[in-house]
Amino acid sequence: xNATERRAPHPIQLPRPRDIIHTEGEARRAVExxxxxxxxxxxxxxxxxxxxxxxxxxxxxxxxxxxxxxxxIEATPAAAERGDIVDRNGIVLATxxxxxxxxxxxxxxxxxxxxxxxxxxxxxxxxxGEIEAKLRSDKxxxxxxxxxxxxxxxxxxxxxxxxxxxxxxxxxxxxxxxLGAHVVGFTDIDNNGLAGIEQSFDDVLRTGYEPVRLSIDLxxxxxxxxxxxxxxxxxxxxxxxxxxxxTQTGEVLALVSLPDFDPNLAGMAPEIxxxxxxxxxxxxxxSTFKVFNTAMALDRGAVxxxxxxxxxxxxxxxxxTITDFKPKNRWLSVPEIFVYSSNIGSAKMAQxxxxxxxxxFFRRLGMFQRSSIELPETGTPTLPxxxxxxxxxxxxxxxxxxxxxxxLAVGVAAVVNxxxxxxxxxxxxxxxxxxxxxxxISTETSAAMRELLRLVVRAGTGRPADAxxxxxxxxxxxxxxxxxxxxxxxxxxxxxxxxxxxxxxRYVILAMIDEPKPNxxxxxxxxxxxxxAPVIRNVVERMAPLLGIEPIEDTLVPDAASxxxxxxxxxx
Amino acid sequence: MTAxxxxxxxxMSRWWWTVDRWSLAAVGGLVFIGAILILAASxxxxxxxxxxxxxxxxxxxxxxxxxxxxxxxxxxxxxxxVRRMATIGFLLSLALTAWTLVAGAEINxxxxxxxxxxxxxxxxxxxxxxxxVATAWLLAARPDGRRLAGGVMAAGLLALILFVLLxxxxxxxxxxxxxxWSAQVFLAxxxxxxxxxxxxxxxxxxxxxxxxxxxxxxxxxxxxxxxxTDTYQIDRSLEAFANGGLFGRGPGEGDVKLHLPDAHSDxxxxxxxxxxxxxxxxxxxxxxxxxxxxxxGRLFGETSPFVRIAAAGLLIDxxxxxxxxxxxxxxxxxxxxxxxxxISYGGSSLLATSITVGMLLALSxxxxxxxxx
Numbered sequence: 001x002n003a004t005e006r007r008a009p010h011p012i013q014l015p016r017p018r019d020i021i022h023t024e025g026e027a028r029r030a031v032e033x034x035x036x037x038x039x040x041x042x043x044x045x046x047x048x049x050x051x052x053x054x055x056x057x058x059x060x061x062x063x064x065x066x067x068x069x070x071x072x073i074e075a076t077p078a079a080a081e082r083g084d085i086v087d088r089n090g091i092v093l094a095t096x097x098x099x100x101x102x103x104x105x106x107x108x109x110x111x112x113x114x115x116x117x118x119x120x121x122x123x124x125x126x127x128x129g130e131i132e133a134k135l136r137s138d139k140x141x142x143x144x145x146x147x148x149x150x151x152x153x154x155x156x157x158x159x160x161x162x163x164x165x166x167x168x169x170x171x172x173x174x175x176x177x178x179l180g181a182h183v184v185g186f187t188d189i190d191n192n193g194l195a196g197i198e199q200s201f202d203d204v205l206r207t208g209y210e211p212v213r214l215s216i217d218l219x220x221x222x223x224x225x226x227x228x229x230x231x232x233x234x235x236x237x238x239x240x241x242x243x244x245x246x247t248q249t250g251e252v253l254a255l256v257s258l259p260d261f262d263p264n265l266a267g268m269a270p271e272i273x274x275x276x277x278x279x280x281x282x283x284x285x286x287s288t289f290k291v292f293n294t295a296m297a298l299d300r301g302a303v304x305x306x307x308x309x310x311x312x313x314x315x316x317x318x319x320x321t322i323t324d325f326k327p328k329n330r331w332l333s334v335p336e337i338f339v340y341s342s343n344i345g346s347a348k349m350a351q352x353x354x355x356x357x358x359x360x361f362f363r364r365l366g367m368f369q370r371s372s373i374e375l376p377e378t379g380t381p382t383l384p385x386x387x388x389x390x391x392x393x394x395x396x397x398x399x400x401x402x403x404x405x406x407x408l409a410v411g412v413a414a415v416v417n418x419x420x421x422x423x424x425x426x427x428x429x430x431x432x433x434x435x436x437x438x439x440x441i442s443t444e445t446s447a448a449m450r451e452l453l454r455l456v457v458r459a460g461t462g463r464p465a466d467a468x469x470x471x472x473x474x475x476x477x478x479x480x481x482x483x484x485x486x487x488x489x490x491x492x493x494x495x496x497x498x499x500x501x502x503x504x505x506r507y508v509i510l511a512m513i514d515e516p517k518p519n520x521x522x523x524x525x526x527x528x529x530x531x532x533a534p535v536i537r538n539v540v541e542r543m544a545p546l547l548g549i550e551p552i553e554d555t556l557v558p559d560a561a562s563x564x565x566x567x568x569x570x571x572x
Numbered sequence: 573m574t575a576x577x578x579x580x581x582x583x584m585s586r587w588w589w590t591v592d593r594w595s596l597a598a599v600g601g602l603v604f605i606g607a608i609l610i611l612a613a614s615x616x617x618x619x620x621x622x623x624x625x626x627x628x629x630x631x632x633x634x635x636x637x638x639x640x641x642x643x644x645x646x647x648x649x650x651x652x653x654v655r656r657m658a659t660i661g662f663l664l665s666l667a668l669t670a671w672t673l674v675a676g677a678e679i680n681x682x683x684x685x686x687x688x689x690x691x692x693x694x695x696x697x698x699x700x701x702x703x704x705v706a707t708a709w710l711l712a713a714r715p716d717g718r719r720l721a722g723g724v725m726a727a728g729l730l731a732l733i734l735f736v737l738l739x740x741x742x743x744x745x746x747x748x749x750x751x752x753w754s755a756q757v758f759l760a761x762x763x764x765x766x767x768x769x770x771x772x773x774x775x776x777x778x779x780x781x782x783x784x785x786x787x788x789x790x791x792x793x794x795x796x797x798x799x800x801t802d803t804y805q806i807d808r809s810l811e812a813f814a815n816g817g818l819f820g821r822g823p824g825e826g827d828v829k830l831h832l833p834d835a836h837s838d839x840x841x842x843x844x845x846x847x848x849x850x851x852x853x854x855x856x857x858x859x860x861x862x863x864x865x866x867x868x869g870r871l872f873g874e875t876s877p878f879v880r881i882a883a884a885g886l887l888i889d890x891x892x893x894x895x896x897x898x899x900x901x902x903x904x905x906x907x908x909x910x911x912x913x914x915i916s917y918g919g920s921s922l923l924a925t926s927i928t929v930g931m932l933l934a935l936s937x938x939x940x941x942x943x944x945x
Contacts, residue, residue: 033761034880035872041755041884042868048895049861053854055902059813060850140804 084211087218088428099147101169108163112136115161147171174263182257182276186266199376213428215251223542224254227535235516241277242511247413250422280377282402286479287341288497289398295415296361297349299445309345339460343397350396371406372423379404409510416505419446454502465533467540469551474498476528491515496532511535590937598863606915613836613843616829639926646930658705668695697924704885711760712878744908756885795906812846820849836917841901864891883935
């Protein structure tokens with residue numbers, strides 16, 4: 001090798017003599033063995049990597065039964081601080097409190113007996129024996145007490161027992177207590193939603209980025225709850241429920257079910273208190289259903305306002321008798337049937353409409369399925385099966401079909417708001433998010449219904465609901481509750497569904513008292529008019545000023561409906 | 573790519589045209605992913621250790637240029653240079669590893685670490701790659717056909733190393749060194765009869781470890797029958813993969829790192845799964861598989877037994893470590909403290925891995941005489 005060769009442009013290193021194998025045959029054999037062995041090693045490694053890759057996909061995306069877990073493809077959101085729940089004005093209904101939780105590493109406890117002695121005075125909900133048993137457990141980790149109070153925390157910290165430690169925890173708190181409890185719901189100790197919005201919006205709340213803003217107005221919620229509780233106490237009822245609905249948007253401003261409970265102590269609440277009557281309970285609503293029957297009959301053209309029906313004799317059908325509560329024993333016009341709440345007249349109107357049309361109408365009113373309100377606790381309506389002519393007649397006055405109070409309020413809102421059905425929601429709707437809804441009756445029928453509803457309060461069974469100046473309209477209902485196979489006369493569901501202001505109804509308010517007992521002030525009556533209608537009056541008078549609705553002089557409003565009734569009566 | 577003309581004969585140019593650039597790219601990818609994952613996983617661990625949040629991440633980032641320099645510098649060597657470097661390194665790290673038994677700091681019941689100029693060092697990490705090269709030398713060196721002598725010497729060295737490592741005790745490292753050594757002997761052409769004898773011995777020593785070390789028995793029992801044992805770590809790890817889904821919760825959004833003490837090292841793969849998803853994990857698996865299989869592929873045309881056995885040993889050392897780490901996070905094998913090369917936090921591990929890859933790149937560079945049987 002000379003100098004020129006050394007600088008030759010060959011970017012390679014020459015093999016060194018010691019690496020060159022001496023004999024041709026041995027070399028060839030050695031290289032071949034080497035290649036085979038390399039191939040084996042490479043194959044083993046490749047298989048190992050494939051196993052890892054397969055396992056990765058398996059663990060991440062497949063469930064144990066071997067199906068693709070579609071939910072797993074999306075990442076599970078990280079456990080952030082659970083989001084708040086606030087009312088439409090931003091008032092907090094559910095939030096978190098940072099607390100300390102006490103746990104023990106039993107292995108590190110030096111003297112379990114002594115530690116239990118020292119802890120017992122501060123952990124008052126456990127006996128000394130229970131504490132010691134936990135400290136002696138053979139687990140690596142035991143909870144002693146979740147969510148200590150700051151006082152307990154500092155006291156136990158000062159004990160200085162080795163093997164005890166605290167974990168920062170988060171406790172769900174409901175500053176409004178029982179107010180809105182059935183809407184908000186509650187969580188378990190690990191903050192998993194178990195009921196109400198806490199459950200139905202669990203996924204959203206877990207991400208914790210934004211509070212869930214409800215349609216509830218806490219002020220209205222408070223008013224409705226207070227008035228319902230007052231009526232329930234006055235008439236010694238076993239329960240009460242009600243809601244306030246915005247007829248233009250479907251937003252629920254208040255939703256009450258009594259008795260209620262404190263979600264901060266949900267575990268201690270009896271089942272009856274946790275039961276949401278407004279959305280889960282299904283009831284035969286009684287005469288409030290005449291709102292739907294009359295609207296249906298008018299809208300189908302089956303009857304006109306001036307038509308009259310013979311209400312002199314009870315209807316006997318299939319061994320069942322349909323009577324009126326306060327019989328007028330004469331022919332009644334359609335407005336009279338509605339205002340005096342005649343079962344006989346209503347049943348005959350339904351007959352004229354027919355079963356198929358009635359089914360269609362109630363289906364479009366959403367009465368055939370569970371309400372779309374955003375709670376896990378929603379009841380399925382009970383419908384007649386088969387749907388015979390007698391059912392058509394009883395449904396006319398609200399028997400033989402059972403729906404939730406939400407179904408009733410949503411239906412009434414559609415009847416009075418110009419005929420547009422919008423599903424109820426518990427989530428605040430921004431102006432652009434209001435659904436178009438579905439037309440169920442004409443604007444003319446809706447206008448006629450508004451007049452008839454106003455008439456009930458001005459001159460019919462609903463007079464106690466009249467809040468002067470706010471043009472309240474509505475319909476009473478007094479449904480006999482089923483007792484065994486028949487109906488009980490003594491246990492009723494007294495209700496009133498009101499709406500105001502009647503000139504352009506903005507709100508529907510429903511109040512129902514379960515099993516009210518007559519009292520002296522009601523002259524022995526426990527009907528919707530005596531029990532539930534005053535609730536509506538009080539609620540309207542208290543909520544209208546808050547919502548900026550000004551009272552007007554009733555006399556200044558042309559009252560076509562009264563004229564209608566007078567005309568109908570005098571025409572007799 | 574063509575920063576250097578083919579007729580440029582400077583050292584850099586020669587390196588550029590002979591080094592395996594694809595493997596280099598794969599290593600770069602792994603280092604990059606590792607840096608991101610350290611940022612994600614280590615703050616939780618730092619905080620737990622009472623350090624400033626980014627203390628561990630800073631240490632890792634401080635070592636990254638050193639690692640790059642090691643890879644780059646070593647890859648300039650020729651086979652003979654690698655052999656020399658590795659032999660010196662092997663003797664040095666063997667001595668230091670033995671020294672841990674005398675002066676090592678005891679951490680978690682084992683003495684694996686020694687203090688060195690303000691840093692703590694795990695010398696056994698450096699033993700792995702240098703021993704692989706030394707073994708290759710012994711197995712390939714056979715002037716005058718004295719083949720057996722090299723093999724016997726290699727076996728003797730292995731026994732010595734295992735003796736030291738088991739005294740620390742460091743069973744994982746022992747297993748890795750023994751497995752790599754066995755694979756190298758196999759690749760060197762050990763007759764099948766002896767392969768079987770060796771495998772039987774390996775199985776016997778695993779049973780021996782099960783009997784001799786109660787904590788090993790506990791782990792293996794727990795793997796075979798999870799009921800009744802504390803499966804907290806592995807449950808959290810598997811949960812992390814399930815939580816991450818395909819694309820993960822996003823950087824920093826995971827919480828497995830808050831629950832696992834070794835989230836930044838032994839369980840970093842779970843952090844990757846939770847925050848970056850299955851797809852990112854598959855990319856990591858693919859990068860390792862690519863590095864390994866490409867390395868093996870290049871050895872098929874290799875005529876020098878030393879280069880073949882040494883490079884294969886380094887590859888297997890790297891690959892086994894990655895496989896064991898990922899498999900234990902996925903509950904395919906019992907949990908065994910082992911870092912994921914380039915990705916886990918750990919200074920000694922990072923530097924040792926860099927030495928491994930540096931020597932590997934040096935050995936896999938194109939030389940004359942390749943491709944001819």
